Amino acid sequence: MGLKTKEEYIESLRGMNPTAYMFGQKITNVVDNPRLRAGIEATAATYEVAEMDEYKDLAVTQSPLIDEPVNRFTLPPSSIEDLVARVKLNRKLGAYVGTCHQRCTGLDCLSTLSIVTYDIDQKYGTHYYDNFVEFLKYMQKNDLTANAGVTDVKGDRSKSPKDQDDQDMYVHVVERRDDGIVVRGAKAHQTGSLSSHEIIVLPTRAMRKGDEDYALSFAVPADAPGLIHVVGRSSLDMRELDGCDIGNIRYSKYCPTLIFNDVFVPWERVFMCGETEFAVEMVVRFSSFHRQSHGGCKSGKIDCMIGTALTMMEYNGTTKAGHLKQKVIDMIHRAETLYGCCLASSYEGKQEPSGTYFIDTVLANASKIHEGKEMAEAIRLMVDVCGGFVADMPSDRDFENPEIGSLVKKYMKGADGVPVENRIKLYRLAEKLALESADTISDIHGGGSPEAHRVTIFRETNISEKKYAARRLAGIES
Amino acid sequence: MGLKTKEEYIESLRGMNPTAYMFGQKITNVVDNPRLRAGIEATAATYEVAEMDEYKDLAVTQSPLIDEPVNRFTLPPSSIEDLVARVKLNRKLGAYVGTCHQRCTGLDCLSTLSIVTYDIDQKYGTHYYDNFVEFLKYMQKNDLTANAGVTDVKGDRSKSPKDQDDQDMYVHVVERRDDGIVVRGAKAHQTGSLSSHEIIVLPTRAMRKGDEDYALSFAVPADAPGLIHVVGRSSLDMRELDGCDIGNIRYSKYCPTLIFNDVFVPWERVFMCGETEFAVEMVVRFSSFHRQSHGGCKSGKIDCMIGTALTMMEYNGTTKAGHLKQKVIDMIHRAETLYGCCLASSYEGKQEPSGTYFIDTVLANASKIHEGKEMAEAIRLMVDVCGGFVADMPSDRDFENPEIGSLVKKYMKGADGVPVENRIKLYRLAEKLALESADTISDIHGGGSPEAHRVTIFRETNISEKKYAARRLAGIES
Amino acid sequence: MGLKTKEEYIESLRGMNPTAYMFGQKITNVVDNPRLRAGIEATAATYEVAEMDEYKDLAVTQSPLIDEPVNRFTLPPSSIEDLVARVKLNRKLGAYVGTCHQRCTGLDCLSTLSIVTYDIDQKYGTHYYDNFVEFLKYMQKNDLTANAGVTDVKGDRSKSPKDQDDQDMYVHVVERRDDGIVVRGAKAHQTGSLSSHEIIVLPTRAMRKGDEDYALSFAVPADAPGLIHVVGRSSLDMRELDGCDIGNIRYSKYCPTLIFNDVFVPWERVFMCGETEFAVEMVVRFSSFHRQSHGGCKSGKIDCMIGTALTMMEYNGTTKAGHLKQKVIDMIHRAETLYGCCLASSYEGKQEPSGTYFIDTVLANASKIHEGKEMAEAIRLMVDVCGGFVADMPSDRDFENPEIGSLVKKYMKGADGVPVENRIKLYRLAEKLALESADTISDIHGGGSPEAHRVTIFRETNISEKKYAARRLAGIES
């Protein structure tokens, strides 16, 4: 028990036996599958940095619950400092792994439950908060990683859960037993579900009376019987399987669809079951936390893209091109506005009745709207600065080919004095940063789609105060 | 002594006798000139809110220097809380006055001097900090307003101060006497100089050896002999003089050019004189503080524009138009990203050797870049939502005309139940918010032109860290 | 008869006696009112260029109707070449006057009527086309200017014309007589109505059964009894009245609200009366023509702003600043995409049953959407390049003041060798180009508000073709 090293974390995953499929085949050794491993390594980085001097202060903190040092990713924020540290650690990790480290979603769930289970108990006299606290102790003591099972597959979007032709389009209770419940449904975009020890499920939308079976939150181990991880495709997935032209030589991201094919959940792992009016609170809390997590790690990813762009300028011999420097500044500007807005939402956080701290919703959502548009622009700018070989560069296998290898390398030469191998490697990284769909699509849809962020800031804004300000200056009595 | 009421502030200006011109005429009664008065009222609001329950906590604070309550606009930040309160107070005031309140620049100067005079003394054994502290006590004890004399007229922009054909293009010392110095030159865009008791001068750019006469900082009363305020034109200035169709019925902004026609400054009011290498520090500190001030008040101005847009939708009968609501959300998004980034630069501030706190430069400048582009967009969105009568609405004089008044009013009717007078007033406000050049041009050029903000974030960013992150992920040794 | 000179045009206006008010006062001499004259001069430029070698080929063309040379602004396009010439002439004139020349709306009405009256007659056996042809001959033979009375004041936007509390919110027939009709209502934003000989009225929206009295088109002289021109306010209007700090020393724009206070229209001047289903066709034709007119003249206005920006760089000594050159390129890019898209809509035009040519609606509306956003950006870029004195520059009266004039001028010096007067004049022009609300608000709302342009391109696009293309590539049978 206690903090795990990176190696201990990876070994702990070997001890699990999840049901997983990829490209139509069952995966029996998750840890050594190169595609999944690249994702596991990204999560492993969250363990690694907890031992590194540069990051330790941000990554390790004292749990008031178990009174031991824990990894920040198992600690619901108990102060403004904790809220702030989330963002700073995420930015550092975003730059460190150049992709998604995949451990924020679990923390976002723990933080949400730490607020909402308490509120439900206050209203209904239930014991979800106790369940949650026990679960949290277990997570902290064992330094575990959890995954957020939030996004239901949703079926026909124009219909509510119980109006669907197929009632399983949202995860729901199909059986209530003395010892627990049986659940069915599927969650999409389960980033890092096979890198996780636990899957935490929250509802994906507001529920109304009649939706009781869908107003559901619980946790199960990632290898619970009936749970099936189907690893989805991403643009560059086969590069990792193939072990060639990978780009980011250390880390990657994968996102299964997770099928709950009648999975049993004991009552002590249930955190909500039927209290429909709290579904919306779970969604809003989680999505706000998660949209904010993005602000941290994505500004870190832009840092990495800025580094790529500037280094490529050196490798290409274009450091003196003023217009390229302007584009790098445009990238910095995007990283900082995203980071700043996200950071402010931490500093402006407030304590909830359970004692946990919650961020400022408007600022958190504003930062995610910003990300949705500006990450795409930051990527476009990086590609513009780097040049055309972000696509079409010959394969490392071509460079290694005895007949043509030296010839191909000869023509990949850049600035004098720069080893051609470095330039080739950097172009591969740029390609990965720009074109890995598991990352780029999440810039847009991660934490809910853009319209959700927009609706949120409108709902949470103090409209009447603003209208009063206008009327007063116009001289309108009212 | 002590905090002034709004009325005492206005009376205190009556006691001054500045040399002022507008439209070629000498202004002898500044306070009762309707154009200048509208600006004075905006500054007066900073005194007014200090007495209002809603704002008092932000606006009044305890000075560690004089150990008395002071208006925040006379207090160099002595804590993170002070840095944060700056932004929040500016946002509140921005919404309250719907324009520039014109008192932030003085605070930005005081804050800058509070850092840099100390640093100069540390290096040179000079006594600028003592001078400054005495001056600050005077400002605080009398609750005075100061103006920032920063932007020199600059002459030929391709030349440094001393290479200009006319040596007066940057304010400089023309005579050193036992009791003080005589200075000459001109400062442009002196927002609210006639609403101020004191003019604080800082250099506008970095200086080099040989520029000693230009490396200059001091303070003089706004009515010092030789000081000439020439009030410049702004787009809607004659509306205020004419007393008709004003829009914002309470407040406005005006910006003189300030000519130092051989003005004497006693040594005790000199804060730098010849220490060329500190000129750049003064500029960077001041402009960063001031760019951040913008982030606060301009997000407040957007609040006011959002209120205008939403109220106009009610007045026009367009509240159900989904596309207009989307545009309002776009406005909210801009207000919040601007505010968030600006706020973060406060929270991330650090203490300087003198004890004063300084903001995070990158975040402050990033927020100003954001303002430069996004304020224009927020205005465009407000105009889009409000409709075409932001221009071309008949004058109040037409509405009052006995022959056509009732007819013209009849046709200005909007949604049923809304008094037509209210709709007319609100359109006038929208016109003022969108088209007052004293405000809108400052969105772009205030605190230095956009390129200056960009250069700053590039210079202050940790480039090598970002490049290392990229190389590591690409697998490049170095 | 025949083509009028600029002087003859102005004299012809002297012969009219319209009822006009401005700022609550009746205007008896329209032509010599400096504000109105500046607008009249802009329209006069359309007469002037018809005599200038550089423009003549575009501006003068042969009328197939009267078989005489006519000014292009009286000729409904009878070929693709005519459609193209519209755009090219508008661009040239936009750069020539640096504002709106105000004669395009009349042509847009004539072009619309030339199509739709024919279509109505085909369906109903009415004689509107004959009425129109006679009217057109009169316009062409006398080289007259017409104004487009399209935008009704609209009242409560959530209600249709006949559901309004006040039935006069849309211009309608209040009496049908043997010799004609009597109409009542008001039209807003009547650019140049006092520079026009004739007012042509078209409906502003689609009409339905029951709206017969509102499905109305006709023409009346600008001085018809009962017609009242109430000149609205624009941001810089008093500068012209005051004769000082005008900026564009030659031209300007003004936009009355036009009240039809029971105006009699003889039947031979009625072009539609009750054929409700053709109202939408009139609106769509007119607004598409007019949105396209904008694409021409506004790209010409950007040309003028580019010239201002580049000249100001010379005057300020900033010609070597690479970032400013980039901004000028951004302006050129906007001018050309706007122009190109608009031009294409002419080249892709088609002949209608009446023989008149109509533009491509999608391209015309796409160019207007582009204008709505990009003109604001082009202005922002110009202001960025020019610098802060776009606001706040002292008045010419200050420069002329004997006490401070030479001092103020001294400090307005820019690059060596540039007369300071030129720099001052150019800043005034930049101010006018950036801040004249009669122009800038029209960039957004002219030709209908942005949402109208958007709805149009969606409705007119071939959706099923695009969907088929996607399904085919995805391998979806259907």
Added chain:
Amino acid sequence: MGLKTKEEYIESLRGMNPTAYMFGQKITNVVDNPRLRAGIEATAATYEVAEMDEYKDLAVTQSPLIDEPVNRFTLPPSSIEDLVARVKLNRKLGAYVGTCHQRCTGLDCLSTLSIVTYDIDQKYGTHYYDNFVEFLKYMQKNDLTANAGVTDVKGDRSKSPKDQDDQDMYVHVVERRDDGIVVRGAKAHQTGSLSSHEIIVLPTRAMRKGDEDYALSFAVPADAPGLIHVVGRSSLDMRELDGCDIGNIRYSKYCPTLIFNDVFVPWERVFMCGETEFAVEMVVRFSSFHRQSHGGCKSGKIDCMIGTALTMMEYNGTTKAGHLKQKVIDMIHRAETLYGCCLASSYEGKQEPSGTYFIDTVLANASKIHEGKEMAEAIRLMVDVCGGFVADMPSDRDFENPEIGSLVKKYMKGADGVPVENRIKLYRLAEKLALESADTISDIHGGGSPEAHRVTIFRETNISEKKYAARRLAGIES
């Protein structure tokens, strides 16, 4: 001889024997390699449409040179109509193949040579134009496809060709023989080089005195000895090799690096050799033609993305979401402004001395700048509308898996009544449209990088005319 059918075209490629490598392996059967075949099919579509009623009029035209019907992609434009038809055909093909058809570059080269070889001969009395005409006859009579060898690998970008450490960084003459020349170097991003019969080489930049060996243009068969095609990587390349989850089931794009390893070129195939001052003309002509080609086909690709977005809304049950419809309108707006600007550059074309028509350079480059930014935005909008499954969707192999297939399909259900297979296929297409790097990177860098387009519009714009317009309105004499 004469027009080839699609099948004849493919067969003709079987008759060639190019030296090709991919992923380190020699490709002996180009035509049946699934990745290359998908590209060949896209080019084959240009043959197929020449036989289809819907496209024939655009795709087939009469050659004045051989007086026979030819495919438009072998005809240098001999009229404005030809210039226009280029754009329209490219748009149609862009929507038809949903990617790059890869045959435009050859036409852009032929068009360029048709102008510049004539100009060189006029100056030097050389016979390049004769060589070219013979070559063109051969291309037309055999309905061949050519590829544009323009983009040299460039080595150190801060150095000119002959200053490079390795003199081979730009293709150059290494030996002059009686019967021809021997050339060495490499060209990057050779879209469709293995789908081509001929490779046409043009210089990639301006040349100066001393660069004679680099001022070079010629044509060689794609299987010329010494010519090595090294097929580069693109993001989704392995999908095609793997035959699974392809998305666009018909077409794709690939881009080799082409190495000229001492390739012999007979004199009759040489079109420029040493006339350094004409290198820039070749580049400017070619790149302008090619930037314009993009405007056509990319607006066609957006058409296909619009169809995807709208169909996905039906499949997801989101057709009533107003905000999604707004995003589709934003996509239409981008397609049309791109198309319109590009089309205008054709209509505004002019005849060159050789008789060939050339487009308007400013409009063509403006449209490419627009593409560089707006294609990325159009893609982002499509992804936003489609939803998160643009990434992470399980593989077709998962759907086919007997254990989990039906379960996975069950959860991919969308709107009632839509076969789940269709939804899955459409998401795959969206993924391909959004994430195929061979396409998306070319949106930015195709036809030269963005800065090149910008420099071009600045250089080609009439600056002095614009400056004069500003001075005249400001009242500045000069």
